[in-house]
Amino acid sequence: xxxxxxxxxxxxxxxxxxxxxxxxxxxxxxxxxxxxxxxxxxxxxxxxxxxxxxxxxxxxxxxxxxxxxxxxxxxxxxxxxxxxxxxxxxxxxxxxxxxxxxxxxxxxxxxxxxxxxxxxxxxxxxxxxxxxxxxxxxxxxxxxxxxxxxxxx
Amino acid sequence: xxxxxxxxxxxxxxxxxxxxxxxxxxxxxxxxxxxxxxxxxxxxxxxxxxxxxxxxxxxxxxxxxxxxxxxxxxxxxxxxxxxxxxxxxxxxxxxxxxxxxxxxxxxxxxxxxxxxxxxxxxxxxxxxxxxxxxxxxxxxxxxxxxxxxxxxxxxxxxxxxxxxxxxxxxxxxxxxxxxxxxxxxxxxxxxxxxxxxxxxxxxxxxxxxxxxxxxxxxxxxxxxxxxxxxxxxxxxxxxxxxxxxxxxxxxxxxxxxxxxxxxxxxxxxxxxxxxxxxxxxxxxxxxxx
Amino acid sequence: xxxxxxxxxxxxxxxxxxxxxxxxxxxxxxxxxxxxxxxxxxxxxxxxxxxxxxxxxxxxxxxxxxxxxxxxxxxxxxxxxxxxxxxxxxxxxxxxxxxxxxxxxxxxxxxxxxxxxxxxxxxxxxxxxxxxxxxxxxxxxxxxxxxxxxxxxxxxxxxxxxxxxxxxxxxxxxxxxxxxxxxxxxxxxxxxxxxxxxxxxxxxxxxxxxxxxxxxxxxxxxxxxxxxxxxxxxxxxxxxxxxxxxxxxxxxxxxxxxxxxxxxxxxxxxxxxxxxxxxxxxxxxxxxxxxxxxxxxxxxxxxxxxxxxxxxxxxxxxxxxxxxxxxxxxxxxxxxxxxxxxxxxxxxxxxxxxxxxxxxxxxxxxxxxxxxxxxxxxxxxxxxxx
Numbered sequence: 001x002x003x004x005x006x007x008x009x010x011x012x013x014x015x016x017x018x019x020x021x022x023x024x025x026x027x028x029x030x031x032x033x034x035x036x037x038x039x040x041x042x043x044x045x046x047x048x049x050x051x052x053x054x055x056x057x058x059x060x061x062x063x064x065x066x067x068x069x070x071x072x073x074x075x076x077x078x079x080x081x082x083x084x085x086x087x088x089x090x091x092x093x094x095x096x097x098x099x100x101x102x103x104x105x106x107x108x109x110x111x112x113x114x115x116x117x118x119x120x121x122x123x124x125x126x127x128x129x130x131x132x133x134x135x136x137x138x139x140x141x142x143x144x145x146x147x148x149x150x151x152x153x
Numbered sequence: 154x155x156x157x158x159x160x161x162x163x164x165x166x167x168x169x170x171x172x173x174x175x176x177x178x179x180x181x182x183x184x185x186x187x188x189x190x191x192x193x194x195x196x197x198x199x200x201x202x203x204x205x206x207x208x209x210x211x212x213x214x215x216x217x218x219x220x221x222x223x224x225x226x227x228x229x230x231x232x233x234x235x236x237x238x239x240x241x242x243x244x245x246x247x248x249x250x251x252x253x254x255x256x257x258x259x260x261x262x263x264x265x266x267x268x269x270x271x272x273x274x275x276x277x278x279x280x281x282x283x284x285x286x287x288x289x290x291x292x293x294x295x296x297x298x299x300x301x302x303x304x305x306x307x308x309x310x311x312x313x314x315x316x317x318x319x320x321x322x323x324x325x326x327x328x329x330x331x332x333x334x335x336x337x338x339x340x341x342x343x344x345x346x347x348x349x350x351x352x353x354x355x356x357x358x359x360x361x362x363x364x365x366x367x368x369x370x371x372x373x374x375x376x377x378x379x380x381x382x383x384x385x386x387x388x389x390x391x392x393x394x395x396x397x398x399x400x401x402x403x404x405x406x407x408x409x410x411x412x413x414x415x416x417x418x419x420x421x422x423x424x425x426x427x428x429x430x431x432x433x434x435x436x437x438x439x440x441x442x
Numbered sequence: 443x444x445x446x447x448x449x450x451x452x453x454x455x456x457x458x459x460x461x462x463x464x465x466x467x468x469x470x471x472x473x474x475x476x477x478x479x480x481x482x483x484x485x486x487x488x489x490x491x492x493x494x495x496x497x498x499x500x501x502x503x504x505x506x507x508x509x510x511x512x513x514x515x516x517x518x519x520x521x522x523x524x525x526x527x528x529x530x531x532x533x534x535x536x537x538x539x540x541x542x543x544x545x546x547x548x549x550x551x552x553x554x555x556x557x558x559x560x561x562x563x564x565x566x567x568x569x570x571x572x573x574x575x576x577x578x579x580x581x582x583x584x585x586x587x588x589x590x591x592x593x594x595x596x597x598x599x600x601x602x603x604x605x606x607x608x609x610x611x612x613x614x615x616x617x618x619x620x621x622x623x624x625x626x627x628x629x630x631x632x633x634x635x636x637x638x639x640x641x642x643x644x645x646x647x648x649x650x651x652x653x654x655x656x657x658x659x660x661x662x663x664x665x666x667x668x669x670x671x672x673x674x675x676x677x678x679x680x681x682x683x684x685x686x687x688x689x690x691x692x693x694x695x696x697x698x699x700x701x702x703x704x705x706x707x708x709x710x711x712x713x714x715x716x717x718x719x720x721x722x723x724x725x726x727x728x729x730x731x732x733x734x735x736x737x738x739x740x741x742x743x744x745x746x747x748x749x750x751x752x753x754x755x756x757x758x759x760x761x762x763x764x765x766x767x768x769x770x771x772x773x774x775x776x777x778x779x780x781x782x783x784x785x786x787x788x789x790x791x792x793x794x795x796x797x798x799x800x801x802x803x804x805x806x807x808x809x810x811x812x813x814x815x816x817x818x819x820x821x822x823x824x825x826x827x828x
Binding site (some may be wrong): 014057059060061067068069070071072073074076099136139140143144146147148149150151152153 | 188240241242245283284285311313314318339341342343344345347348349350351352353356357360374375377378381
Binding site (some may be wrong): 173261403409417423441 | 728783
């Protein structure tokens, strides 16, 4: 338990979190690791967790019948994989694959959702952090969409 | 007259008629990716090598087809071989792609304001390249490495469309092996075999170590990519006067006479192509200026 | 406006002797160029003799209109400026830059070896002197010198004419470029035709001017004759019907890049580019690379270009100024605004040609006035609300 609390406190995602929330969150946390090639989650599955990546790299990809899997984002140490647990219908839109050994702290989505409903201040702290991630992902995605490097001719 | 200090203006050796090209011969031609290639040239008129500063460009003429501005992508300390990396996007550059060793083309230049190598001395340096934008930045990187102890931390951030579009791949490996140079690469999308980063080049900025108060950032790539990158650097409190961009517009003469390259009051061929960001800031927000 | 009292003594050339001025210049190897009437306009072309001048003609100009009309007298220079300017000689509309040959040895570049022509311009107005000075700054004062312009300009002899009347569209007084020729000439003439007396009060502007004057019959002008010349110039001054409020134009245009006025003008502007062709300071060009049928000889030609053409600003993928309003805005903002940033002065000399030769009669003095009015109107509104 002590280790988990430390991992959570140290992860950039929870920077500046008021310390009284840590025990609440730890109750939903567990340490996980993934072997190279293993999937953290699959498209279409129920989204019940998010992962604070402590070591390694996770490829967010989507499979296309003609082109095979296309990687649209790589997530690295210090980053967060998964926000679909927050938003109904709580389903993953992409595959997340460990490209090498990945160590992460997994947070149970159902557990956290219940605690956020009970304590809205906790909910606000989490949403503040996720909205920053969503904004960054949105801007990146928009820039990727623009396909700025394409040959105009 | 603008009161801002213009970027460095290197001295150039020019013929008396600056519209007359010099014949150069192709020594080597190499494909970098599906539409980009590198030409290595030497003078064919027994004249001197073309010396240049990083960020400058030449006008390359293909017999009977036309002339285009192309950034010089070689090592400024080795001017005997004049190197250009070209993307085939139009009639002239497509014709250029057909040229082979021994073929000749016309060269005028060098032209334009250079990357701020002097202003960067004593600072951390960030080179941020998008797509073919790596070509005009490569001479800056060579210069930085040649005088490594004049600068603090140096990081090269590269964005490309996909792994297949990366250029200078062999050199990338060499640069990665430098212990005192940070090289970060990302692509907009990739297939499963790729193990590098995927995401836009702005996502690399957070992974580079630099002191925003003592930084010179040099950006080159599609204009949208440069604007997003500028925003990201502002988020990290880099002042506007520390950012330099290489801009591009239609050019017919590169001498400030044909008028085509004007953007607001700036002649891209004379006042640029390298500009300090604060000089450009009023122009970026205005459409069709 | 004060007419400057020249400290130099002024000379006088009789109308009957003016032909000798022309011959003196021709004998010195100059190609004499001056105004001639052709195709319903007064244009600049080779002047073999004084009799080729459009004596007794004048021009009626208003926005979108130009007509020649007979005068009641036989003044040789009783008109103002037409569709040509002297830039067609100093900065020719089409010229070959070089040839290239492709043979077994590879590529050979062959520069033009023809000597530059030597022109003597007769009849250069004060606004045109200013326009030449403006183009001098464009072509000679920056990092590179334009060799074609430089050579022709160095070979040019200028006989200026002080206007004795204002044109229908000109506004040189507002632009501080006339009506009196102050500098940049070898000789400056003011035509006086009173009763039976027809003469030219002459100011020397350079040592070459003095040399040429010394070769032709002339004498010192009397105070009365000088006064008559001053009355001519005062007449031009007084008649000037158009003004451009030129103060602070650089900042005004910079502030109003997104003003709705540009869309209003775009409803009328045809983007035809006439204004750029007739403007004496417009300098934009393009290059054309061609080969002959054998494919062994290539040429590069330089042609006048206009920022009104759609692909003037083409970069791979499209045109940076695809909206016609943006192209009109580019022209006027450059001419009256950013020209100051680039060259430290205005690009407009107040000759009025763009107003006369615009097919829909767009008047840049009116466009600027409209911008200023709308600024003071919105200022009043916000002041009223506070």
